[in-house]
Amino acid sequence: MLKKFITQKARQTQKLGELLAQELTTGQVICLSGDLGAGKTTFSQGFLKGLKIKGPHTSPTFVVIKHYKSKFSIFNFQFSKKQKTKIQNIYHFDAYRVKAKDILDLGWEEIVNNKSNIVLVEWAERIKKIIPPNALWINFQGLSQNERKITFQSHP
Ligand SMILES: Nc1ncnc2c1ncn2[C@@H]1O[C@H](COP(=O)(O)OP(=O)(O)OP(=O)(O)O)[C@@H](O)[C@H]1O
Ligand SMILES: [Mg+2]
Known part of the structure; x- marks a missing residue:
């Protein structure tokens, strides 16, 4: 999967x-890569x-991890049956x-292995070695x- 977009203002991102x-x-694990000020947090704010999810959705740069509770349900199409699945947490x-080790110490494995979580990661290219292979990569x-x-x- 490769899709490219050009945005011309922050609101579009x-x-x-x-x-x-x-x-x-x-x-899903969604990896956001790209330089300072490229738009990763702006994109994340739209996503949330x-x-x-009620705002403000401030940048996690200084706190490293932000957690939001979700009541959002999404529809999965499995075995030709429409199934409603609840997302419980967004990280x-x-x-x-920080380094990959610091992220692991925050409970990373448990978080990414829980199917009711959605995970967004800014600067994911810095911790590539712990990103699951099925992650979605978005470069800014x-x-x-x-x-x-x-x-x-679908790759870094
Ligand atoms: N087309 C655009 N898309 C996104 N942001 C834009 C765009 N045009 C201008 N901007 C501005 O660029 C800045 C993007 O900042 P943002 O915090 O989203 O970047 P970031 O990639 O998260 O940076 P950092 O690595 O520091 O966390 C904002 O000030 C935003 O208003
Ligand atoms: Mg940011």
Whole structure:
């Protein structure tokens, strides 16, 4: 899977995050990579809004992990049956200031292995070795002051 988008203002990047929230499957790990100010938190804010999580959705850069409770249900199509699954927790990590070991110490394995959780990780490229192989990778690249190239792919 490779999808590319260009956004021309922060609101559009947020909107893209909101749209992804509608396309979720449970147990997803969403890795956000790209430079300082590229739009990872802006995208995450839209994503959390799309999941109906009350704000403010502040950046986890300094606290490393933010946890939100969710009441959001999503529909899975399994065995041609429509099944409703509840997302219970959303974890928003930021690995900019820490190492993979620090993230593991926060209970990472348990969090990513629980299928009712959704996990967002900013600076995921810094902790690549602990990211599950089925994660979705989204790269943010600044093209100009207000333009961002956002690439969805299934690998870093
Ligand atoms: N098209 C755009 N998409 C996203 N952000 C934009 C865009 N145009 C301008 N901006 C601005 O760029 C900044 C993006 O900051 P944001 O905190 O989302 O980046 P980040 O990737 O999370 O950075 P950091 O690595 O420091 O956590 C914001 O100030 C936002 O208003
Ligand atoms: Mg950020």
